Amino acid sequence: MDTLLTAAATLAFLLLFLGLGVWVFVSLALVATTSLFFLHGMDLSRIGSIAAGIIYRYSTSWELSAIPMFIWMGEIIFRTDISTRLFRGLSPFVDYIPGRLLHTNVLGCTLFAAVSGSSPATTATVGRITTRELGRRNYDDRLSLGSLAGAGSLGLLIPPSIVMIVYGILAEQSISRLFAAGVLPGLMIAALYSGYIMIRAKLNPALVPAQREERSAMDFLRAIWNLAPLVGLMTIVLGSIYSGIATPSEAAAVGVVAAIVLAAVTRQMSLGLLRDTLMGALRTSTMVCSILITAAFMSTAIGYLHIPADVAKGIASLQLPPWGLLVVLSLFYLGLGFFLDGTSIVVMSLPISLPLALQAGFDPIWFGVYLVLMVEMAQVTPPVGFNLFVLQGISGRSIGYVARAALPFFALMLVGVALLAIFPSIALWLPNFFYG
Amino acid sequence: TWDLSSEYPAGSLQGRTAEFFANAVTEKTGGEIEIAVHHGAALGYKSVDHFDAVGDGALQAASSAFVFWTGIDPIFQLSSLPFLAPTTKDVHDLYGLSKPEYAKVLEDSNQVLLLATPWPSSGLWGNKAFTATADLESVKVRTYDVASTETMKNAGAFPIQISWADVPAQLSTNAIDAVLTSPNGGVGVQMWEEQSNFTNVNYASSLQAIHLNRDAWNDLNDEQQAAVKEAAADAEAFGWNLLSDATAKDFDTMRENGMTVTEEIPTEFSDALTAAAQPFIDQWVANTGERAQSIMDAYKNR
Amino acid sequence: MTRFYSGVFLLSRLAAVVAAGAMIYMVGHIAYEIILRSFFATSTFVLDEFVGYGIGVCVIWSLGYVLEHGDLIRVGIVLEHLPARGRALFTAAAALITAAMSAGLAWMFWIRVARAWSRGTVSSSVAAVPTWIPEGAIMVGLCVFSLAALAHGLRHITGHPSPAPRTPLVTPVE
Numbered sequence A: 001m002d003t004l005l006t007a008a009a010t011l012a013f014l015l016l017f018l019g020l021g022v023w024v025f026v027s028l029a030l031v032a033t034t035s036l037f038f039l040h041g042m043d044l045s046r047i048g049s050i051a052a053g054i055i056y057r058y059s060t061s062w063e064l065s066a067i068p069m070f071i072w073m074g075e076i077i078f079r080t081d082i083s084t085r086l087f088r089g090l091s092p093f094v095d096y097i098p099g100r101l102l103h104t105n106v107l108g109c110t111l112f113a114a115v116s117g118s119s120p121a122t123t124a125t126v127g128r129i130t131t132r133e134l135g136r137r138n139y140d141d142r143l144s145l146g147s148l149a150g151a152g153s154l155g156l157l158i159p160p161s162i163v164m165i166v167y168g169i170l171a172e173q174s175i176s177r178l179f180a181a182g183v184l185p186g187l188m189i190a191a192l193y194s195g196y197i198m199i200r201a202k203l204n205p206a207l208v209p210a211q212r213e214e215r216s217a218m219d220f221l222r223a224i225w226n227l228a229p230l231v232g233l234m235t236i237v238l239g240s241i242y243s244g245i246a247t248p249s250e251a252a253a254v255g256v257v258a259a260i261v262l263a264a265v266t267r268q269m270s271l272g273l274l275r276d277t278l279m280g281a282l283r284t285s286t287m288v289c290s291i292l293i294t295a296a297f298m299s300t301a302i303g304y305l306h307i308p309a310d311v312a313k314g315i316a317s318l319q320l321p322p323w324g325l326l327v328v329l330s331l332f333y334l335g336l337g338f339f340l341d342g343t344s345i346v347v348m349s350l351p352i353s354l355p356l357a358l359q360a361g362f363d364p365i366w367f368g369v370y371l372v373l374m375v376e377m378a379q380v381t382p383p384v385g386f387n388l389f390v391l392q393g394i395s396g397r398s399i400g401y402v403a404r405a406a407l408p409f410f411a412l413m414l415v416g417v418a419l420l421a422i423f424p425s426i427a428l429w430l431p432n433f434f435y436g
Numbered sequence B: 001t002w003d004l005s006s007e008y009p010a011g012s013l014q015g016r017t018a019e020f021f022a023n024a025v026t027e028k029t030g031g032e033i034e035i036a037v038h039h040g041a042a043l044g045y046k047s048v049d050h051f052d053a054v055g056d057g058a059l060q061a062a063s064s065a066f067v068f069w070t071g072i073d074p075i076f077q078l079s080s081l082p083f084l085a086p087t088t089k090d091v092h093d094l095y096g097l098s099k100p101e102y103a104k105v106l107e108d109s110n111q112v113l114l115l116a117t118p119w120p121s122s123g124l125w126g127n128k129a130f131t132a133t134a135d136l137e138s139v140k141v142r143t144y145d146v147a148s149t150e151t152m153k154n155a156g157a158f159p160i161q162i163s164w165a166d167v168p169a170q171l172s173t174n175a176i177d178a179v180l181t182s183p184n185g186g187v188g189v190q191m192w193e194e195q196s197n198f199t200n201v202n203y204a205s206s207l208q209a210i211h212l213n214r215d216a217w218n219d220l221n222d223e224q225q226a227a228v229k230e231a232a233a234d235a236e237a238f239g240w241n242l243l244s245d246a247t248a249k250d251f252d253t254m255r256e257n258g259m260t261v262t263e264e265i266p267t268e269f270s271d272a273l274t275a276a277a278q279p280f281i282d283q284w285v286a287n288t289g290e291r292a293q294s295i296m297d298a299y300k301n302r
Numbered sequence C: 001m002t003r004f005y006s007g008v009f010l011l012s013r014l015a016a017v018v019a020a021g022a023m024i025y026m027v028g029h030i031a032y033e034i035i036l037r038s039f040f041a042t043s044t045f046v047l048d049e050f051v052g053y054g055i056g057v058c059v060i061w062s063l064g065y066v067l068e069h070g071d072l073i074r075v076g077i078v079l080e081h082l083p084a085r086g087r088a089l090f091t092a093a094a095a096l097i098t099a100a101m102s103a104g105l106a107w108m109f110w111i112r113v114a115r116a117w118s119r120g121t122v123s124s125s126v127a128a129v130p131t132w133i134p135e136g137a138i139m140v141g142l143c144v145f146s147l148a149a150l151a152h153g154l155r156h157i158t159g160h161p162s163p164a165p166r167t168p169l170v171t172p173v174e
Ligand code: NA
Pocket: A112, A113, A114, A115, A116, A117, A118, A154, A155, A156, A157, A158, A159, A160, A161
């Protein structure tokens, strides 16, 4: 099959450039260029024209802008005592839960997912805050990074969510309904992660530092006081969205302003701190956004090679029964997820996969949630997995290490997909409750 | 195989027209030319990018809304001028008069205008019917371009520009009260979840074109060119026919979902809206120059 | 050569300051927009367009600075198994390819800028920003990055130390 050969060659280019140690964002652009040149036979001037057009479109897109601002907010939290106080404040409360502070990754990402519509923004912001504190307290690095990689992708499933909006517009479905449909599956995945952390911590106590002493009621009061700054900050950001003052895309700026005010009120703000947070945010966000921008170019190249469309057409021609279709589609999306980012996976395959799914009797809202889950998985599968890149950047571990750490959480997402397929009402109950 | 890019979903009127055109070309050329339609901006291009992407040959063809090209050449504003062409016949007449100008601008940028089809006329979605200027007073309405923003401002409303993706959330928190968009656009995202009324103010039926790279066109032999021309004519007819059917069907869908549709507005309100739009139209004619004036004259005297 | 390296790095730092300014601007514009909308029932009507320009400058103009700080991600699978000299040469090759690629891209942007200029293309918003300005900004950013990547490559061939202060983004775990 011609398409599969093209796909294999593209993947080979990708592995070659990444393996040689070319920066990821450059590798993606090189893969796009070489596959258009060798596999499509385009001349360089046409490729250059495509590259400039797409790179200009994405690098100046409003959708990208929330990422650096959320990261800046996270950087302010990171460089003031807000983050240390958060962990001090949480400690007494989680002491009796196996895995203790490791749950802050899941909890933090879930909470942050309710503010941010993007997965790299969630992972980078929360990860920046938690990895240092957890490492300092001798929590298991692998479990910590894995849970971050997994939970970071909840930003897509829990509203607001950019991928869901894209799906809603393309599939002509109500975005409000989709948002409602994502809530329970998101919480379910979060619960699966927390459950897994508890089981691992029970089985192997060495993963979590030894428990501390008994606590008095006073300690708990102090703990609540310690939590106040971050809880206040999150309330402001969430409140701005759910009161309609800010759109989800604008909430990041609200977060930055609130964090600066908070740092000023607690007398931690100085010009030096402002500069350090700004430059730190610039470095992390350029690392993330540069990859997102050239990934868009690579997606375009893959679109020109007609890979997703042709494979989806191949699946259509198999005439599978609903369950068979779901299994094959899942394999297809896992495969696409190796080298594409979230939105492109949806956009490129949907014109063919949606009619197939509808014909097989799947509910379009349910299918949207399923698709977002598949996209979430793509965030943690190598060689191109944005959460893996982000975590490599903020932890300094190798991509292989981070990918292995994320593997159990990837498996838990698969379990989530299976549960969603067996009990569709996990997704459909809430929207039906709200909207009839 | 040609690649044809479109920003809109496969199920939208323009998506269906593009698909129809692609099939017609394949059929009429006996399979010599195939067109892969990339719906929903699957290749990463938006309408505004299509102009140069097709001119440069990065794409062979695209389906693009004129309203995004107003910065490239102001003539493309014409079909989205507010309250200028209320009926489908008006829209069609105006298109007939302006087609040579559109074709010429595209010609100058190394491309061929194959066909243009209209979007259903925009109306006001809201939680009440809008039948008098008083109803618009202080209403926060989401607009989408300079023309609609200016017109709504003049009519007494508070225009707000936010991205289409943010609209449902802003509606559910009452941060905006109304949305100016076509029946089709609102039905596409099932806007009845948040809004109870649609008022058909007949704002404007803007055009969307399918355009082809000139080198790709020149590579065709005479028979193929004739076949593509024929396919374009058929697709154009198809797209214009979709318009009235689609709007009636969308009104039905809205009513089925419990919405109130106000199909006609009082003449007084309609006149007031037209007056609110006039300054923008005059400004546009002045900026665009003689070619705009001559089309407007021909349109008035037709 | 030292003068060349530190000169290029100074340029990258200046560009990064502009990028940081763009980030502050984005926050400011959104805050201003929210205030206008909430209290004055009006809007700048150009929010997404201008913040879009901001993010473009923010990312592209800081690339060189971020590269020299070692924050751009690469996969270490092969590099880890090489001796120091081999690693430096691989890095140099990657950097030179990067320099060539961004120079080529900058050239493609130049074509766009020239066309936007001669055609008088503007954005279709109320601000009617001439398109050559944001496209030119991206082009300049790519040129700076291309130069930074070239210096980075040469530096690894000549074995010259980095002009960037060693301030790892990764927090060392004590
Ligand atoms: Na979210």
